[in-house]
Amino acid sequence: MRGVIIWLAAIGLGLGLGVGSVAFLIVRGGAADARIGNGVWETERHAGDPATDPYSRARVAIFGLWALPPEEVIYYTAYRDKDGAVLNRPCRYEVRGAALPARWWSVTLYRDFFLIANEVRRYSWSKTALDAGAAPWTIQVNARGEGLHGLPMGDRDGVFALSLRLYQPAKGVLERRGEIDLPEIVKLDCAGANT
Amino acid sequence: MKFPIAPLIAALGIAAATHAAILFSAPFVATDLVIDRIDKARSLTPNRIAVAPPAAPPRDAVPMSNPDTLVASSWLDLGDGPLVFEAPLPEHAEYWSVSIFAHDSDTDFVLSDRDLEGASHARLEIYGPGHNPPATSVDRKDVAHVSTRRAFLLVRAIMSDRNDEASVAALKEEMSQARLELLR
Numbered sequence: 001m002r003g004v005i006i007w008l009a010a011i012g013l014g015l016g017l018g019v020g021s022v023a024f025l026i027v028r029g030g031a032a033d034a035r036i037g038n039g040v041w042e043t044e045r046h047a048g049d050p051a052t053d054p055y056s057r058a059r060v061a062i063f064g065l066w067a068l069p070p071e072e073v074i075y076y077t078a079y080r081d082k083d084g085a086v087l088n089r090p091c092r093y094e095v096r097g098a099a100l101p102a103r104w105w106s107v108t109l110y111r112d113f114f115l116i117a118n119e120v121r122r123y124s125w126s127k128t129a130l131d132a133g134a135a136p137w138t139i140q141v142n143a144r145g146e147g148l149h150g151l152p153m154g155d156r157d158g159v160f161a162l163s164l165r166l167y168q169p170a171k172g173v174l175e176r177r178g179e180i181d182l183p184e185i186v187k188l189d190c191a192g193a194n195t
Numbered sequence: 196m197k198f199p200i201a202p203l204i205a206a207l208g209i210a211a212a213t214h215a216a217i218l219f220s221a222p223f224v225a226t227d228l229v230i231d232r233i234d235k236a237r238s239l240t241p242n243r244i245a246v247a248p249p250a251a252p253p254r255d256a257v258p259m260s261n262p263d264t265l266v267a268s269s270w271l272d273l274g275d276g277p278l279v280f281e282a283p284l285p286e287h288a289e290y291w292s293v294s295i296f297a298h299d300s301d302t303d304f305v306l307s308d309r310d311l312e313g314a315s316h317a318r319l320e321i322y323g324p325g326h327n328p329p330a331t332s333v334d335r336k337d338v339a340h341v342s343t344r345r346a347f348l349l350v351r352a353i354m355s356d357r358n359d360e361a362s363v364a365a366l367k368e369e370m371s372q373a374r375l376e377l378l379r
Binding site for chain 1: 199202203205206207208209210211212213214216217218219221222225226229250251252253255257258259260261262263289290292294296299300301302303305307309342347349353355356357358
């Protein structure tokens with residue numbers, strides 16, 4: 001009887017270790033240079049590329065299936081404001097940017113990796129929707145999407161992410177993904193807090 | 196007490212096998228799950244292109260989908276031979292591309308309106324594993340070499356304003372003219 005219990009425990013331990021380790025490495029692992037950071041924004045170096053490492057391939061398949069390669073679109077994602085705090089629904093944020101070096105670009109808000117339902121059907125702001133030309137622009141991110149260029153965070157909590165897409169980046173941008181000027185995510189205040 | 200070394204080795208072996216199985220099957224499973232989700236929403240037929248309404252909750256089947264993109268798509272079954280894709284290039288899209296993703300989620304092919312340099316029409320030959328594309332096809336922009344028999348084709352067109360119903364309807368009409376046929 002003791003032997004059976006030991007073997008069952010070994011199988012359970014093996015399965016647990018296998019699932020846990022692969023989940024951790026898919027979310028946080030991959031090749032050392034698999035991701036490029038630029039402030040709070042982060043992008044996959046080889047999204048969709050057959051030459052990428054298996055952890056990065058699995059991560060892109062699960063969280064951003066059918067992404068185009070970075071020569072076509074650079075996908076940046078940010079989960080934090082410029083001070084490093086996680087994006088949080090009781091808080092109000094302002095995204096501050098200027099013209100970006102790409103044929104077309106957009107900023108989209110997600111909760112738990114999906115679009116957030118709202119009455120005005122506003123999920124993103126783009127180069128064309130902002131109609132900013134070369135002028136600086138701002139986007140207001142808060143629960144109800146209030147303010148000029150508002151993006152609603154909706155009525156419940158979750159993992160919030162802002163995605164910045166640069167379609168057909170200008171020459172030289174691909175090599176400088178970690179250095180180009182990207183929008184700032186500034187926390188304005190939080191409900192019930194003196195932030 | 197004797198240390199149970201054999202079960203410990205077995206546990207490590209099971210852990211390694213589980214790790215590898217999940218890692219290498221995840222892209223296939225993710226692809227199949229999303230195709231099933233799309234299929235439930237609008238009954239996909241292999242090798243037949245369908246235009247979807249703009250992504251919106253709760254019907255956005257793909258995680259982190261682009262809400263400004265109008266998408267026409269088909270899952271590809273290359274078992275009966277190579278295919279031909281043909282589509283007019285929309286006049287009012289901010290960006291247009293056709294891309295093909297292998298079953299393991301790799302991007303096997305991308306062709307955009309910029310590559311077509313002002314053309315009004317796109318034509319693409321699609322070859323799968325076991326097919327014999329012409330020797331001259333290696334460097335051609337209008338020939339796709341797909342690494343798996345089952346794959347997914349996506350046509351993306353970026354809308355100027357997704358809330359402008361008239362312009363979205365016009366773009367959708369242009370996108371609906373995309374066709375897939377067996378190459379003869």
